[in-house]
Amino acid sequence: MVCPRRRNHGFLLMNFAKSMLAISLRQLGIVHDILIAAVSMTIAMSIAWGWQPLFSVWQIWLLIGAYTALSAVCFPFFSLNSGAWRYASLLDVLSIVKAVTFINLAFLLLHFLLFRGAFLPRSTIVISWFIMIVGLGGPRLAYRLMKERRLDRRSLAASAIAGTKRDLLLYGFNDNADLFIRNSRRNRRQDAIVGIIDEKSKNRRRQLHGIRVLGTLAELEQTIVWAEKRGTPVGELVVTEVDIPAARLSRIVATCAPLGVTVKRLPDISQTGIVDENRPIEPLPIALEDLLGRQEVDLDIAEVERLIKDRLVIVTGAGGSIGSELVRQIARFAPRRLVLIDNSEFNLWSVTRQISDEFPTVPILPRIVDVRHGNRIRTLFAEVGPDVVFHAAALKHVPIVEDNPVEGIDTNLLGTRNVADATLAAGASAFVMISTDKAVNPSNVMGATKRAAEAYCQALDLDQDATRFITVRFGNVLGSTGSVIPLFRSQLEKGGPLTVTHPHITRFFMTIPEASRLILHAAGHGITDTRAKGQIFVLDMGKPIRVAELAERVIQLAGLKPHIDIDIRFVGLRKGEKLYEELFGEGETREETGRAGLLIAGSRVSDVKLLSRSFANIEGAVAAGDAQRALDILRRIVPEYQPAIIDDDTGADPARLAQPTPPAPA
Known part of the structure; x- marks a missing residue:
């Protein structure tokens, strides 16, 4: 048996080693940035003066040293190394551009005020600006790409061993799709995103992090056949649009059900508070309430x-x-x-x-x-x-x-x-x-x-x-004791059929939380x-809904086909029941x-x-x-x-x- 005290000591040592490694990597990043500043001005001077003056004019090296020192002082103010390189993004590139622009303009202004521009060709500022941006931004993006590819390989290998790999499609070429793809790769999700479905013709054949738009919802069946031939049978479609209209969501569910594809949706990150890049974003099952299309009423x-x-x-x-x-x-x-x-x-x-x-x-x-x-x-x-x-x-x-x-x-x-x-x-x-x-x-x-x-x-x-x-x-x-939805779900678990009293019977529906709020x-x-x-x-209950249509949606949300996989049987109106309310x-x-x-x-x-x-x-x-x-x-x-x-x-x-x-x- 391992002594608890030794186990605690080992845990503390591991955490200490991780923290020291994080500090050393951050310090390495700072050294990298300072070296890039020195190298960029050196190259800029060599291009403007040629290589020969660098070995004979000491003032050039003084300028390179001053430029490097100014860069080292200014970098922390732009938080260039406050984040991890593996999460480098366009915001980091923007910070680099701001920092480099400020350093070059400040260096030019100070040198002109002190030395009237002596030994500093004007082209060196422009050249060093370009070189420095590439030198600072390039390694960061390359490191992130390397990390993501390594994580992809590990995730695919682990999911293949565990047999839990899922092949899915995304519906919607948008910012949420971008966020989900990056989050999936970062958090080693055991999913393979086969492609993107989007209705806009301008997005056809476009790519998002290497994942291509494959077609529209009307072409979903052909897309799934194509994916099966590639050895990636699609079993899930994730809707990335948060505020998608209920009618369109219903159409997506109805299209996917006959193909055996389960539909899920991304959560509203602004509501769920998912802001940590290390926290996986999990798609949520489509609830029946999502298909009603009712507008939420703000409570006074x-x-x-x-x-x-x-x-x-x-x-x-x-x-x-x-x-x-x-x-x-x-x-x-x-x-x-x-x-x-x-x-x-x-x-x-x-x-x-x-x-x-x-x-x-x-x-x-x-x-x-x-x-x-x-x-x-x-x-x-x-x-x-x-x-x-x-x-x-x-x-x-x-x-x-x-x-x-x-x-x-x-x-x-x-x-x-x-x-x-x-x-x-x-x-x-x-x-x-x-x-x-x-x-x-x-x-x-x-x-x-x-x-x-x-x-x-x-x-x-x-x-x-x-x-x-x-x-x-x-x-x-919906969902109240004795209501039709729990009955449908119970019948669905038993393999059907779902029983509806009459083909034309309609009812008003709202959710329990909404009814209570109102x-x-x-x-x-x-x-x-x-x-x-x-x-x-x-x-205000909105428009009435056919109960038979509700039964179809319950079946489709389970990834099954109404009237084929699960039957709907009409049993006649019960005592005291009306066709409509x-x-x-x-x-x-x-x-x-x-x-x-x-x-x-x-x-x-x-x-x-x-x-x-x-x-x-x-x-x-x-x-x-x-x-x-x-x-x-x-x-x-x-x-x-x-x-x-x-x-x-x-x-x-x-x-x-x-x-x-x-x-x-x-």
Whole structure:
């Protein structure tokens, strides 16, 4: 066994040797530069005077010595040896040009002032300028080229031994491609960059560090065949353009999938902080979110900070997909205390642990409470005294709620009432309810319960001024529990098929972080905008997307071919499901807020006392387990609720299909 002390001594000696080697190499570089200064002026003098005067006129050697001394003094001010030669670049050449120009001009000026130009032919300044630039820059670039070629040979040899060599193409002839190639060679990546794909005809046949532009995306198949014949079968294409439009990225993915080529993209170095030349740049897999083409909306930090900072904030459904991301973003604004409510022990434990690790300074109070238990909710709210409440707890899965209407009504409708009433009784300044586009012209129990809950919050908002009741409505989020994307990925892992309910079904989609940001955006704006009192904030979801197209993209991102490698099967609409969703209902007006990504639905508002009586009646039916009576009362509360009737042959609701066709999906 090796003694730990000896091992430490060996480690220290190794580091010392490396540091001494680095110092000696830097000193060698300084000596090199001074010698080049002397040699350049000597050659310049010999060209101007001829060689004979150099052996007889001592003043010439005095001038050479003075020039060399001036160069030695000036070089450090231009940081010529502050970096390593193996990383020499155009910036180093520019520094050399600046240094040489300054030295020559300063030497000419000083000599003229002191000796009136005696023994100094004017041509020597020009000649030495050229020689010195070549002498200083040439060895640096040659050393870098030698190092990179050696690294390339080592990398290729190591990858060949390990069997991990990857042949890839780059998409885009640009600065990022240049950076990636240099970084790959510097960090001994076990990749072979076969060539570059670029759409611009002017770049055809151009080269970047010896790597040639081979063609356009339309010629990708021919390029891959050519590469296979050369013994470099391409398995990966790396998109170098950071802000590439989603439509073009989708086209790249669709083109590569049938060819068995995986698509990746370079990270945004300005965002990821990759500035160290020694740190490898790793391409990232294309995420489904990258293909949606949604523009990121900037959050109004000031408004949200006024709403949350130093406040006691409660989040219901804190362990869910939306709730947990909402908690994470709220924690960034330093609330005085964060109370997390969920009826799932595991979900509550998970989100509490994550937030405690990520935001250790934010006090967290986790509570296992079901929003259906009105007395427990009121007791908890009276105990903690919330300032702001975000209500994300709900049953969201349409077919499940359709089969369990009593539980759906109890959670989504009566649960919202319980939390809203407790918020009002506790004297909080704001209550934010998270709704869904399924509340618009609902065809299912889930949508109808959310619309009834919206109506109750609208009524409370208009009935008093102590607490603002803000409702935020939006569509599907990618990756949420029970959503279509996790289902597709699970089916893909099993080899397919991917199941879609209908070929023409469309949905609005956004990412969970974006939805959570916009909820905060709406809440911050709503608390200050009294004109929106009693109205519903609607997140701008962009254009609807065909779910079948989404399934195709999931397959393509896995490097497979839709309908060939993995089948897509249409299984018919489920209970209560519509072909398309809407963000604004019949009779609702669409209004602008002046804020990006945020709209207002001007909707009818019911009387709060009338709604309270209806809620009391439906509560009695729920308590008795009378689903039919509860649904009848729900229809009276939400008259636009029309349960979908699924045709056994077509798998569609004839009444819904008869409606006007929605806008074409993106």
